Amino acid sequence: MTKKSLFNRNLASRCSGFVAWCAARLPALMVLVCLLVVLPQSASARLAGPQEGWTPGESTRDLAAVRASGQLRVLVNQSRHSSGEVRGESIGVEYRRLRAFEQYLNRTARDGREVRLKLIPLPKEQLLSALLRGEGDLVAPGELLPVRRGMAVRASAPLQRDVPLVVVARQGNRRYQRLEQLAGRSLALPAGSAARDALLRINAGLKTPIVADWQDPSLAVEDVLELVHAGILPMTAVELPIAERWAKVLPKLRIDRHLQLTKKGDMSWYVQRAAPNLRASVDRFLRDYRAPADQDAAFLRVYRRLYKVHYPLGRLERQRLERVRPTLMQHARGQSLDWLLLAALAFKESTLNPAARGAGGATGLLQITPAAARSVGVANAATLEGNVQAGAKYLAMIRRRYFASAQFNERERMAFVLAAYNLGPQRVQRLRAEARRRGLNPNQWFFQVERLAAERFGMGVVSYVSSVNKYHLAFARERYRLEP
Incomplete structure (x- = not known):
């Protein structure tokens, strides 16, 4: 028996004995804690970053x-x-x-x-x-x-010195006077938010914790604020200067300056x-x-003139969605798409109105042109059925022809598909090639290739993909209520 296999056998023996001891003495929840203590972490579970005792190497430059x-x-x-x-x-x-x-x-x-x-x-x-x-x-x-x-x-x-982290909500939402009143409520936070440590300290003194609702990595602090502004998310916590800056272009935000998670941080x-x-x-x-x-x-x-997302789950919007849901589900399933992505695209394009008419001959729920519909074999895109079928097939064609590589994760893949739907596939491919030349990630739309799109074409396509993504995330949060 090799030393490695002997070590693994001994480790397994110690783990099983320790877990048995835990099970005999602790509640079931604590058994899980014991397992986490004694079992070695996989590489993917370890924290990213330098190891303890790291010392700078030749790459350090003064x-x-x-x-x-x-x-x-x-x-x-x-x-x-x-x-x-x-x-x-x-x-x-x-x-x-x-x-x-x-x-x-x-x-x-x-x-x-x-x-x-x-x-x-x-x-x-x-x-x-x-x-x-x-x-x-x-x-x-x-x-x-x-x-x-x-x-x-x-x-x-x-x-900036002593920058407070403050709670930001939508005007008209319930006002809280003390942080303790947020116990059991959730704060929507972007990845990397400095609120993590502050919440840990605050929750240590609460019987019921304030919940950190960590958002999708495709959302930065400005995106979370926009979702709060639209009423899709209830509230967030951000640095006061950031809240004040974005309140100038998101006028329905309410900055609760008296609700400070911390005020000791320096930028x-x-x-x-x-x-x-x-x-x-x-x-x-x-x-x-x-x-x-x-x-x-x-x-x-x-930003004052840029499209801003709206609340897509009001009574009228739900009624509209329910009327077109069977058609969206049918054709999304036929093209291996998430029907809620089609719903998000339809909300952005037409606010779920099958009779909508747009520029350049675009029509219907997904605002597809007759030429684009014919390119995927649909002769009549003027009907609800034909419009959704054409839109779904066109998205699937773009995905299959340009973005089928396993190098994309699914959210980035569909972000590129949406960008191509809006801007044209060849333009998006040229942006990816330029991203590669400039050292950006050509397989990541959000915050990478989109930077070049903003430089070259302005914020139109960036806002378009971002808005559809936000509506998709908003619908996905309510999936269990929206599906039969």
Whole structure:
């Protein structure tokens, strides 16, 4: 018997004995806890990021190495709030500050060599791990960023001090006077939210916890706020400056400033511990930096006129959905699609109105043109039956012809299909090719390829895919009520 097999046999023996001891003495729920304690975690279950005792390697770059390379690699939060750009105009809060830092580095260069920024968008919860792996030199999250104890990173001088995390709800919803009144209620939170640790502290003093309702990874903080604004989600918790910024373009939001989960966090940039000169340069820049008065001009101009999702589950909307549900289910099933995705597309295209007429000859529930219908063998898209059949077959054709690869997860696959439905498959394929050339993930629409779509075509297609995705998620939350 090998040492490995002997170890596994001994481990199994110890586990079974320990579990038996737990079962004899503890409630059933605690048996599960015992199992989690004694069984080794699979690789996929372990926390991402550097191991304990991690030390910087050759990939750590201080200011001299950055200047020598001519490039400062900035890991940015991929959300549109933090780092978005539309047709050459910045809408992200970090974008202009980072460009000003680039100019500062070039003004203070002794040898005249210029440094250029390379922005690397990542999910917020992956930023620090990527920094420690040497994939970037600087982290600019645009939000509060929790740092685990022992991580070899250093925060810059604060961009904003003592930023509170506040509850945000929709106007007209019930008002709560104290956090304790939220016990048993849920807060919708985007992945990576700084509210996690604050909720743990608050819940330690409550008999019934406040529930953290973690949202789909395709939703950033601005998307969750939009869903609260529409009444699809009840409330969330975000940094006060973020809530105030988005309330300017989402006027039905209500900021409950008195309901603060925490007020001790500072918004900062981050560098590796082994890059003290870069940190010192950042701090000198931030000491004198003042945001321009028109910093949010492009943001306000873009978002005030942009389509915003509506509540899709009101009484009238449910009645409309019920009338077309059998047709949606039939043709979705025939093309291996989720019927609620078709419902979400129909709500965005026509608010579930089979008689809707659009531009360019688009018609019906899914606003498909006669030419597109004929391309999938449907002669008459003017009837409800023909319209849904044509739309479902057209989506399936795009999926089969362009996005069938196993490299896509299903939500990203359908996001690309929706983008192609709106923009045209060839344009989307060209965007993916450009994403690959620029170091973005060509198989991820949300926050990756969509960045290039916003740069090239504006926010139209980005908003379109995002809205259908939000309606799909909203319907999916009520699937058990919507299906017979």
